[in-house]
Amino acid sequence: MADIAVLGHGVVGSGVLEVLLSHRESIAKRAKEELNVKYILDIREFPDLPYCDRFTKDFDRILNDDSVKIVVEVMGGLEPAFPYVKACLEHGKSVVTSNKELVAAKGAELLAIAQRNNLNFLFEASVGGGIPIIRPISQCLAANEVSEIAGILNGTTNFILTKMIREHMGFEEALELAQQLGYAERDPAADVEGDDACRKICILASLAFGTHVYPRDVHTEGITHVTLGDVGYAEAWGGVIKLIGEVKTLEYGKIQIEVCPMFVSRESQLSSVDDVFNGIMVRGDATGDVVFYGKGAGKLPTASAVVADVIDCVKHFKARKYLFWEDAKPGYVEPYENMVEDVFIRAKGNDSDAAFEVVEQVFEGAERLIRREEEEGEIGFTVKDVKVKELEARFARLKELGVEPLNHIKISDF
Structure with missing residues (x-):
């Protein structure tokens, strides 16, 4: 016994x-x-x-x-x-x-x-x-070189975003419903600000790549700033908005890791993970993409x-299971400001067409999106290969030219 x-x-x-x-x-x-x-x-x-x-x-x-x-x-x-x-x-x-x-x-x-x-x-x-994920990464996928993990890691935020996408509920209304149904705590900050998902992607990254990643080193955004307008532009782009925890290896021995809302293409397996369900994609060199799906809490x-x-x-009383990673190394996590990303930007000017002409001056190659029930003066567009550290300067330039940036959301590549 x-x-x-x-x-x-x-x-x-x-x-x-x-x-x-x-x-x-x-x-x-x-x-x-x-x-x-x-x-x-x-x-x-x-x-x-x-x-x-x-x-x-x-x-x-x-x-x-x-x-x-x-x-x-x-x-x-x-x-x-x-x-x-x-x-x-x-x-x-x-x-x-x-x-x-x-x-x-x-x-x-x-x-x-x-x-x-x-x-x-x-x-x-x-x-x-x-959802089995720790054991599969440490054992079943052990023969693979894992290059990326991306996942919907928080059921509360996924439920809220699903309601915003399917039923056009505003964030506050969807959050209140989640609390009524017991999916969100009275104080939902850890969920809606992204902290819960951050802890989980840190664990997965530490396990997959063998070096501890601390939450303090991870750029983390929640979903409190996501609006129905953003949801509409994601639909026009061909996808949905999900809160994603993502980590990927870089060529020079570092990792890139972040938690934030992202545009996810309808072609991605993660786009159909709805309500309180979680979905985690692990990309290995031998297996390709493997997705783990199920209820992430309860x-x-x-x-x-x-x-x-x-x-x-x-x-394993007398035969210890091998589950181990080393402590953090200086410079292991690539600073967020050094990342280069595709980005969706929502902005507003006095006139939408004139505003986009300004956008084209500031963001070369910007592609405009048109959503249903677009507000007067509102504009949504995507840009490719933008350096994160340059965004604030470009936003300041837009303001100088009479266009007010309202929000920006990363565009996923999985």
Whole structure:
């Protein structure tokens, strides 16, 4: 019998307990050993639950119990999750987590501790919820040289954008609906500002390329500035707007990584990933493009991924799974201002035709887009191969010539 402890009994934690207890026999067959939840750490009390006798508020009780070989961390955040997980690894306990913030911020350090102690630190559920992605990249695609990963990594923002595209809801109305349906938190900042997607693409980049990428080094934009006008221009261009986390390798040993709304062509497999679903494209030299699709969050999908990692830990008590990346290297991430991108720009002048004549002076090769119900004086256009660091100067020039830039959105190339 393998004793485990669960840190946290929120949405995911309660789901983990539900899966472990309701599928006890089938899990034991797969793990080749019965799993026993010995402790559940939470500051609250749950007297009505059938397993209420397993709750404790004392982390040291778990830490100092040598019979506990696996700890599941589903508390979220960095405090006290990080010191708890670090202590568990240092005391001979493998750890499974769904905590993307923890892995994105402290993954290299925790993996190094696990390696030194011949333990496992597994985090399949930290990206994509129930979508298998960590294991496929580290194992199934191991023979490939991965050159790019691009994904819709946040279900909340994808739901909002889907409502804006399909039903022409404004951002605020779509966000309110997402909150009513439980898809968005009362404070949705981590989702709509892109932080959640940033943490996830950092984890995928670290895993795929072997060097830790910290969220602080990633240019991150959310969707709060996306309007129905932008959605209309994306349709006229031949695509949709999605919040994308993207990383790609560069020829000189660096990576380019960012999170932002992008125009995605209708021909792309990611364009049809709608509502709360996630889609992650991995581009390998042998496989070509492989896409992973499914619900990226939720109680039971995430719990399923957590329990799968627990089973993996049980199977590898004496044979550590190889999952590792090095800490960050100076200059590894290409600065955002050095990037060269295709861009959509929405602007406004007194007269649309006259405004576009001004645009052509500032942006050589600009191509105009015409959307349905275009506002008076409004103009939308695309430009190719623009250096990010030159955009602000060009926008200032447009203003001098009487054209007001309102928004700009990257155009994807996948």
